[in-house]
Amino acid sequence: MESDKDYKNAINTAVRMLSRRRHTSYELEQKLALKGFNKDCIRFAISECKRLDYINDHQTACHYYQELKSKGYGCVKIRLDMKKKGISQEQIDNIFLKYYNESEELETARKVLKKKEPGLNREKDSRKKKEKIYRFLSYRGFTGIIISKLIHDFDKNY
Incomplete structure (x- = not known):
């Protein structure tokens, strides 16, 4: 059986976490569970944080x-x-x-690739350079369409 102290501790812990950085309800729930609070205390703490507008997903x-x-x-x-x-x-x-704006994402990908360019220029083989570009941009989370456009631009310029 939970006491008022348990609920207060859960709220205080949640507020401390939220004072450091933003959290989603899900993240806060996971972190409070790791701290050993039970589900009722966690639900109460999250609902209070939402009511007070300390948390807004x-x-x-x-x-x-x-x-x-x-x-x-x-x-x-x-x-x-x-x-x-x-x-x-x-x-x-x-x-x-x-x-979301695809042209902004294309520009972001160009900027990210520009920073990577000195390392890419060491590669002499054009095919390998394109593969490195593809892997790098794919790892950064760009779509195949964006990557293809940049590789096409690469072909025109080199």
């Missing part, structure tokens, strides 16, 4: 999307990482409908 998802985009990641990686954070598929789709 939609705002956190938007912030996370912008953060990953600014770090030079493509839509595939952003979607995957958002899913790992416990953001619902519906929220992810809505954020992409609102913010």
